Amino acid sequence: MPRTITFSRNVFLPLTNVCANACGYCSFKAPVADGCVMPASEVLATLRRGAAFGCTEALFTFGERPENEPGFRRYIEAAGYPDILSYCEAMSRAAIDLGMLPHTNAGILTYEELERLRHVNASMGLMLETTAEIPAHRHSPGKDPGVRLExxxxxxxxxxxxxxxxxxxxxxxxxxxxxxxxxxRDLHKRYGHIQEVIIQNFCPKEGTEMAGVPGASQEVIRETLRLAAGILPKDVSIQIPPNLADAGGLLSLGVTDLGGVSPVTIDYINPEHPWPALDVLAEIAAGYDLRERLCIYPQYCNPEWVSPELLPLAERLAKRTYG
Known part of the structure; x- marks a missing residue:
């Protein structure tokens, strides 16, 4: 029987590109200016298009601690919210109403902020990136490895x-x-909450400090996937982004997931690398059993892991998706 490779059908919603970090490789960060907050009308229109295309995940992202950037608060208040977290909560509820499960990547959040978003998010994420102190993060306090692990x-x-x-x-x-x-691995052994680990290769961006850095070689990617398969517990999925690497040639190295793929929105972090269409995704996974999943894996679709506000939708979608 062929091994299963999964993916999630999502919509990607960058609520703001304003960010307190300044990573040497990032082109996502934008200055505080008119249009720095994605209008609610655009968010809602995108969510409706996603629902029409059968998307089950609403992926909300925004720059880390945008309120720390001078002038940003004026724009979020003009949008009708006291802070970006309140805006994310409201848009998450809109996604739920349209039948999609919210997943938020918001950079560093406190325990209280995580608890607040948990009520309206089926899952959340934060790239560790590396435990090393590197020059690319010297202007990014939120990239302190200890802070991220905490x-x-x-x-x-x-x-x-x-x-x-x-x-x-x-x-x-x-x-x-x-x-x-x-x-x-150690965090998952302690808490059991890491559902997937992305092995993502840095792609150099024009106009950034690291524009001339070639990024990870194919051999480094392959070597890291082998490491991941040997180190991570078997119940943690290993993901490779199909728009950034030669995913088809890497699936045999322990990859079990192709991540979120959107039929509606671009990859705002790597806009120069479009998502593969779903039929192309099937070609990438040729020889494997390609299956759609939710942003929350089946073992977590229960009251222990899902808030009461989200549980009915999560259970309904899980029954449809996982059987």
Whole structure:
């Protein structure tokens, strides 16, 4: 019987590109200016298109701590919300009403903020990227590895199904990658909440500090996937982004998931790399059993891991998706 490879059908909603970090490889960050907050009308229109295309996941992202950037608060208040978290909560509820499960990647959040978003999010995520101190993060306080691991532990304490991952080729070493995977493993052994780990290769962006850095080689990606398969517990899915790497040639190395793919929106983090169409995704996974999943894996679709506000929708979608 062929091994199963999964993917999620989603809509990608960057509520703001304003960010307190300034990573050397990032082109997502934008200045505080008119249009720096995605209008609610656009969010809602995108959610409706996603629902029409059968999307089950609403992926909300925004720059880390945008309120720390001078002038941002004026724009979020003009949108009718006291802060970006309140806006995310409101849009998450809109997604739920349209039959989609919210998943939020918001950078560093406190225990209390995670608890607040848990009520309206089926799952959440934060890329660990690396446990190493690297020059690319010298202007990014939120990329302190200890701070990121602490937030991931808080998510475990709150029983939030969680996605994390490594970013390859940003200045880390092979030993750093092994240490990062071991740190994720240890968190999962303690809390049981890491549902998937993304092995993502850095893609250089024009106009950034690291535009001339080639990024991770195919061999580094392959080596890291082998490490991940050997280090991570078997109940943690290993994901490779199909728009950033030669995913078809990597599936045999322990990959079990192709991540979120949107028929409606672009990858706002890597806009130069379009998502593969669903029929192309099937070609990438040729020889495997390609199946759609939710943003929350089946073992977490129960009252222990899902808030009462979300549980009816999660159970309904899980019955339809997982059988």
């Amino acid at each position: 937030m991931m532990a808080d998510a475990g304490k709150l029983k939030i199904p969680f996605t994390t991952g490594l970013l390859l080729g940003i200045g880390e070493t092979a030993a750093d990658r092994e240490e990062s995977l071991a740190a994720i």
